[in-house]
Amino acid sequence: MPHNEPTIAEAIRASGRRLTIQRAKILEALHRLPGHSTAERIHAAVCEDDRDVEMALSTVYRNLDALAEMGLIAAFADGGVTTYEWAAAGHPHHHLQCDGCGHTKEVALESIAALSDEVERTYGFTIDLRHMAIRGTCAGCRKPADDGGAR
Amino acid sequence: MPHNEPTIAEAIRASGRRLTIQRAKILEALHRLPGHSTAERIHAAVCEDDRDVEMALSTVYRNLDALAEMGLIAAFADGGVTTYEWAAAGHPHHHLQCDGCGHTKEVALESIAALSDEVERTYGFTIDLRHMAIRGTCAGCRKPADDGGAR
DNA sequence: GTTCGTACCGCGAATATTAGCAATAGCGTG
DNA sequence: CACGCTATTGCTAATATTCGCGGTACGAAC
Numbered sequence: 299m300p301h302n303e304p305t306i307a308e309a310i311r312a313s314g315r316r317l318t319i320q321r322a323k324i325l326e327a328l329h330r331l332p333g334h335s336t337a338e339r340i341h342a343a344v345c346e347d348d349r350d351v352e353m354a355l356s357t358v359y360r361n362l363d364a365l366a367e368m369g370l371i372a373a374f375a376d377g378g379v380t381t382y383e384w385a386a387a388g389h390p391h392h393h394l395q396c397d398g399c400g401h402t403k404e405v406a407l408e409s410i411a412a413l414s415d416e417v418e419r420t421y422g423f424t425i426d427l428r429h430m431a432i433r434g435t436c437a438g439c440r441k442p443a444d445d446g447g448a449r
Numbered sequence: 450m451p452h453n454e455p456t457i458a459e460a461i462r463a464s465g466r467r468l469t470i471q472r473a474k475i476l477e478a479l480h481r482l483p484g485h486s487t488a489e490r491i492h493a494a495v496c497e498d499d500r501d502v503e504m505a506l507s508t509v510y511r512n513l514d515a516l517a518e519m520g521l522i523a524a525f526a527d528g529g530v531t532t533y534e535w536a537a538a539g540h541p542h543h544h545l546q547c548d549g550c551g552h553t554k555e556v557a558l559e560s561i562a563a564l565s566d567e568v569e570r571t572y573g574f575t576i577d578l579r580h581m582a583i584r585g586t587c588a589g590c591r592k593p594a595d596d597g598g599a600r
Numbered sequence: 601g602t603t604c605g606t607a608c609c610g611c612g613a614a615t616a617t618t619a620g621c622a623a624t625a626g627c628g629t630g
Numbered sequence: 631c632a633c634g635c636t637a638t639t640g641c642t643a644a645t646a647t648t649c650g651c652g653g654t655a656c657g658a659a660c
Binding site: 408436 | 518526545547548554556558559560561563564566567568571572573574575576577581583584585586587588
């Protein structure tokens with residue numbers, strides 16, 4: 299990925315931030331690592347990949363937060379641990395997170411648009427679709443007899 | 450609240466759990482405290498209210514988790530801190546959480562039904578509406594001139 | 601009412617993440 | 631290319647929450 303960096307650099311610069319070596323490494327690692335990655339995993343990946351760059355774990359956390367805030371990456375809670383993924387992962391997808399087995403499934407939902415529209419119109423609130431994590435119970439974890447009946 | 454306890458006790462018993470003094474106190478405190486409460490606040494409330502019951506903070510956390518799991522209370526992340534509220538708080542409401550100011554607004558959304566329906570039909574996944582926290586940016590925090598265009 | 605199995609409690613240590621501080625290094629300017 | 635402003639870094643301490651362990655007590659069965 300030699301020549302798509304400039305765009306990212308501009309985006310970072312545009313938000314009044316700086317493109318530090320650490321930030322670049324983190325982005326790169328996140329771009330390369332498959333699926334969702336934890337802060338610790340990213341830290342390890344960067345340290346393994348490049349030995350001449352010092353990187354504190356807190357720096358990883360801070361950057362992950364900043365990058366998520368500017369929309370370059372997506373963050374969401376995954377059972378006590380926060381995981382991150384490259385935001386430009388092709389198509390927009392949402393997460394169905396099962397409280398039973400803890401598994402997270404990525405799906406594309408049409409109804410989200412209507413929901414986003416309603417919230418926008420009624421409350422002037424703009425939903426961040428990248429952070430849309432839906433919790434509930436998947437088909438496998440729903441016990442046959444157990445009918446929560448919760449609304 | 451002298452005589453509505455039996456139902457709750459049954460619900461707790463039904464899930465193979467026991468109605469301990471601590472659990473009851475926590476439920477009671479949560480029922481009485483207005484709005485969302487943190488584990489620490491609940492712990493403080495119980496300790497102030499009753500001096501003859503010892504209660505470790507970890508016990509509060511454990512019970513909060515258990516009670517949320519069985520649907521008696523609702524839990525959701527509120528900026529690094531988890532808050533809880535009585536589940537039978539009248540009407541169903543969802544949370545619009547602003548990433549800018551961190552404020553959480555409680556609203557009723559019609560489109561949620563359609564979303565829930567789609568997810569149920571397409572993936573056999575049952576959304577837990579009580580845990581439905583929607584993140585984004587509220588009208589106040591969306592700067593008029595600053596259009597990041599980072600979408 | 602006594603007994604018994606086990607869920608639960610309190611305590612303290614572990615884990616994930618955030619915050620504060622002095623030193624460093626982007627990057628726009630002269 | 632050196633200079634300066636300040637965002638950022640590494641470090642360490644704090645914070646929120648979870649886990650493991652040995653002792654306790656809930657609740658069901660005698």
